[in-house]
Amino acid sequence: MASGQGYHSALRLQVGQTGQFEDANVTVQGAGTASVRVPAGKYQASVVVAVICAKAMTVAVTTLNAQGTGPVRPDVEIQAAGTTELTTNGCPFTKGGVAVGVGS
Numbered sequence: 001m002a003s004g005q006g007y008h009s010a011l012r013l014q015v016g017q018t019g020q021f022e023d024a025n026v027t028v029q030g031a032g033t034a035s036v037r038v039p040a041g042k043y044q045a046s047v048v049v050a051v052i053c054a055k056a057m058t059v060a061v062t063t064l065n066a067q068g069t070g071p072v073r074p075d076v077e078i079q080a081a082g083t084t085e086l087t088t089n090g091c092p093f094t095k096g097g098v099a100v101g102v103g104s
Contacts, residue, residue, distance in 0.1 A: 003030040024054040036064045
């Protein structure tokens with residue numbers, strides 16, 4: 001994905017226990033390259049930022065993708081009511097390893 005090139009879309013999300021639906025705007029954009037060190041080694045990675053904006057919150061996922069390897073480090077930030085509710089440094093890539101986390 002070219003740096004600075006943004007792609008826009010919309011999602012229809014089912015939220016909460018009531019099962020109500022709301023629309024969310026999605027933007028995915030290339031953000032250049034970065035050097036990243038993870039347990040599997042050091043990589044020069046492409047940076048991709050995906051931002052999902054719904055009525056009550058914004059979720060930003062920054063993924064560092066190493067050529068020929070794939071995603072090596074996702075970072076997730078969730079903002080609600082103007083404050084950061086949760087920031088995680090995703091499971092860093094380990095060669096030959098299996099990452100177990102939320103949703104696994």
